[in-house]
Amino acid sequence: MTPTREDQHWMYHNMVTSRRFEEAIAKIYFDGKSPVFNMANGPIPGEMHLSDGQEPVAVGVCAHLNPEDIVTATHRPHHQAIAKGVDLDKMAAEIFGKKTGLSGGRGGHMHIFDADVNFACSGIIAQGMGPAVGAALSRKMQGKPGVAVAFLGEGAVNQGAWHEAMNLAAVWNLPFVCVIEDNSWGISVPKEASTAIANNADRAAAYGIKGMRIEGNDPYAIYEAAGEAIARARAGEGPTLLEVETYRLAGHFMGDAEGYRPEGEKDDLFAKDPIPKMRARMLAEGAATEAELDAIEAESAARVEAAITFARNSEDPAPEDALTAVFA
Amino acid sequence: MNKPNERKLTIARAMAEAMQQEMQIDPSVFVMGEDIGALGGVYGNTRGLLDEFGPERIRDTPISETAFIGAAVGAAQDGMRPVVELMFVDFFGVCFDAIYNLMAKNTYFSGGNFKVPMVLMTSTGGGYSDAGQHSQCVYGTFAHLPGMKVVAPSNAYDAKGLMTAAIRDDSPVVYMYHKSLQGMGWLGTEAGATVHVPEETYTVEIGKAKVVRPGKDVTIVSLGMGVHNALKAAAKLEQQGVEAEVIDLVSLVPLDRDTIRASVAKTGRLIVVDEDYMSYGVSGEIIATVTEHDISVLKAAPKRIAFPDVPIPFARVLEQHCLPNPDKIVAAWDEMKAA
């Protein structure tokens, strides 16, 4: 299954929007944090985990999803949120901790919740598994359409919750897809030091489901594999486990000195940046013209700028708002 | 307390030095946790240990807290003295069974036949907008459940001595350090936490509170970061001619009730400062410690300044509205005085 011309444009657009968004956040993040870097300061305080380089996974999967489908994501959620259609203005405002944010500033960057497009994320490793599997169960019980996708890092498969939820999805034959973004690092710990097997898709055998590993951080290959997995889920044929090779171009979080990376790794990764690669491929295959891609890029940049401006110009929440919304 | 030529350390370095010295004299001591090897711990408290002791004794783990904390229990029962790190205390949710049903209970279940000499070190606290899964203290949650000692240093001297004492203790010790005291610049460290630390090994007694500032008008009890807020409030109160006595609990389990009672018997007034949630926690326990013993010593109803019973919000204005601070302590005194 190759993406249509339209799908390719959509994928490229979302990859570029995500990248521009991360670049904008990265720049603003350091405002107020120099010369002394203190996470508490500046317009965007707290931890910040950027998704630069991992965009192909988000778009290759979300190209097959509708707003009613469910996505759970992690502490590194911006690329998936954008590809799932989370409101960019409100998401930016949430990251800035503004009243107009998705959660009025209560959640911040690790807690992006958008009920309109069924998107949620959280900061505890593997925590999205249970809720995604539960949403898949709910759709099945209610006889409603929809699949649930849990995005996780490769570090998450060593968490008990991951295995328990995987088994549950399989034994109940739920419309669920687990997508592991293998960027080969869990903070400073390389995959081979933490994980007993090289290919996490092999773990699908333990649950009697289909598993597949996709190499090369390639949006086309991801699109194809995810398309099959999601079609299977929609057809009532149960869950799938996908592991996707991807690259983390940024540090684990902003401020990470990345001393643990082998020399030259970053240069190699930047040389494989998936965005210029996709652009080149579309041009080579005649899937887009220079002018079309330039227009997409300009539109992404403008969209991001508008979202950042919205966030910056929004009001802070009232301090006492902290005490509201605890209960329904 | 600091003299000009004395060596000052951050809490991070004091913790690392205690582990280093204990590892040098006791081959059964080893360290496990996420990113504690090459990275030296997210909060710097294992920095340098990998170089000296190698990956056999300084073990980076998978993100598998149930497995490695459970494994520490087994290793401890089998003659080792593991120090394990739970990177943020908030993550206890994924591994609490190993902590409170195994680590904390196996000594009792076995009638003392099994010892569980391990240390669970874990970061606590907020104030830097890391939101509700990375900013909690949950002191009361750990202290509530029987079978584990719980300590929380407010400065580097205590940090080293408590770590040494915790490693040597034959019971499990939960060692809760506060991110804002750690000495990591990126967390904006409280200067008062970086103090003189002797090079030689020493212990700080687990279960003994410290009067860190004497006074006669009001007792302010706190722990960890709260001690620094209490000391700042006491300095402000001094300008009003009020002498506040500040008690650093140092240890929650065992709790040094005598020191608290003796102080309140003298001052007649009690303010408790706790960054943990207000209800069912440390602040209530401290007040009960006084009132159930002798309510007649109180000249005014006790006050507590704690985190309100809401999840910790991300936005700076929201979080700062909830956190204890020196002004809130001074305001509590003003209300107490007016009452």
Ligand SMILES: Cc1ncc(C[n+]2csc(CCOP(=O)(O)OP(=O)(O)O)c2C)c(N)n1
């Ligand atoms: C249960 C739990 N343990 C530890 C952490 C701290 N932590 C945050 S991100 C991270 C590494 C995650 O690696 P991976 O799942 O591969 O995702 P990536 O960061 O590479 O996107 C760790 C250990 C956490 N958030 N939750």
